[in-house]
Amino acid sequence: MELQSIILPGIESTRPFVLAGPCSAETEEQVMQTAQELHDKGLKIFRAGVWKPRTKPGGFEGVGSQGLAWLKKVKDTYGMYTATEVATAKHVLEALKYDVDILWIGARTTANPFAVQEIADALEGCDKIVLIKNPVNPDLELWIGAVERIYNAGIRRIGVIHRGFSSYEKKLYRNLPMWHIPIELKRRLPNLPIICDPSHIGGKRELIAPLSQQAMDLGFEGLMVESHTCPDCAWSDKDQQVTPETLRFILNMLVIRDKAVTTENLSELRRQIDELDTQLLEALSKRMRIAREIGQFKKENDMPVLQSGRYDEIINKRCMQAVELGLSHEFVKEVMEAIHEESVRQQLELNSK
Numbered sequence: 001m002e003l004q005s006i007i008l009p010g011i012e013s014t015r016p017f018v019l020a021g022p023c024s025a026e027t028e029e030q031v032m033q034t035a036q037e038l039h040d041k042g043l044k045i046f047r048a049g050v051w052k053p054r055t056k057p058g059g060f061e062g063v064g065s066q067g068l069a070w071l072k073k074v075k076d077t078y079g080m081y082t083a084t085e086v087a088t089a090k091h092v093l094e095a096l097k098y099d100v101d102i103l104w105i106g107a108r109t110t111a112n113p114f115a116v117q118e119i120a121d122a123l124e125g126c127d128k129i130v131l132i133k134n135p136v137n138p139d140l141e142l143w144i145g146a147v148e149r150i151y152n153a154g155i156r157r158i159g160v161i162h163r164g165f166s167s168y169e170k171k172l173y174r175n176l177p178m179w180h181i182p183i184e185l186k187r188r189l190p191n192l193p194i195i196c197d198p199s200h201i202g203g204k205r206e207l208i209a210p211l212s213q214q215a216m217d218l219g220f221e222g223l224m225v226e227s228h229t230c231p232d233c234a235w236s237d238k239d240q241q242v243t244p245e246t247l248r249f250i251l252n253m254l255v256i257r258d259k260a261v262t263t264e265n266l267s268e269l270r271r272q273i274d275e276l277d278t279q280l281l282e283a284l285s286k287r288m289r290i291a292r293e294i295g296q297f298k299k300e301n302d303m304p305v306l307q308s309g310r311y312d313e314i315i316n317k318r319c320m321q322a323v324e325l326g327l328s329h330e331f332v333k334e335v336m337e338a339i340h341e342e343s344v345r346q347q348l349e350l351n352s353k
């Protein structure tokens, strides 16, 4: 994919790239007041949802297109860039009419290829930035598929937003971060910027700071944080919003470990890892060769392949050694079980010859 930068003129290219603003545009006053405070705190991109996907009917479903006029006013008054969620072709056309700078596709929409394709078709030929939230379900291919649909519509300034994955069991997080998924996405599409949305992952304002730090430590490019002048009065997602002042504080506290500074140390450590991995593979190969020799002996002496006493002995001994070496018992048990299973498979193969 040949992507172009999502950094807009006047925005620093240093991490994090930040989008901030209320979950929903509620009234013109709330939008203008929040934008003014965010602008005062040095924030440059104002987000607000005007069409809100709600789990159940009857909740606040957004103010619709009139909210886009307020976003336009934010742009004209404070010179901030604007961002909103689009879920249908009509939303796209409306957002383009009000010159919204960044359009994002929400998590429920990304999960639906028909909807993403409809949005992609409506975007064809425009030069906006499009950010694609992860689908609600932990499906990396579906996420990449949505990115491809937007790319195929000719959009080149694309980014993704990691907002966590929903689960039946509600634990610490509102949406599980499952960091390995965005990390794998980064491996597959290294030029695609990743923006973390700690508000929707955490669901609680206390989690915004630690999640933001974690995202920065993982090398993500940006953050999208919900911010409201009076979070407790918000009409949607009130628990996960912070005031512009708190947001500024959180951003100031972030420790940005610059990727470039550590590359050299990292390459030496990576060299050591490569060497150890090679040794592990060589040792495994040797172990399997000996296992086959044992298998040959068992075959010639009509002995069964699996001898459970020996199996228990191997697992128990290795787990005890592991603990002494500072490794986790569970981890080594899993590894040894896998190795033993492969040895048995190889011995059985001899028998079938």
Ligand code: PEP
Pocket (backbone or CB within 6 Å): 023, 024, 049, 053, 105, 106, 107, 108, 133, 163, 200
């Ligand atoms: C939002 O950003 O307010 C929103 C609805 O997000 P998500 O699609 O991640 O639930």
Ligand code: MN
Pocket (backbone or CB within 6 Å): 023, 024, 226, 236, 237
């Ligand atoms: Mn929200």
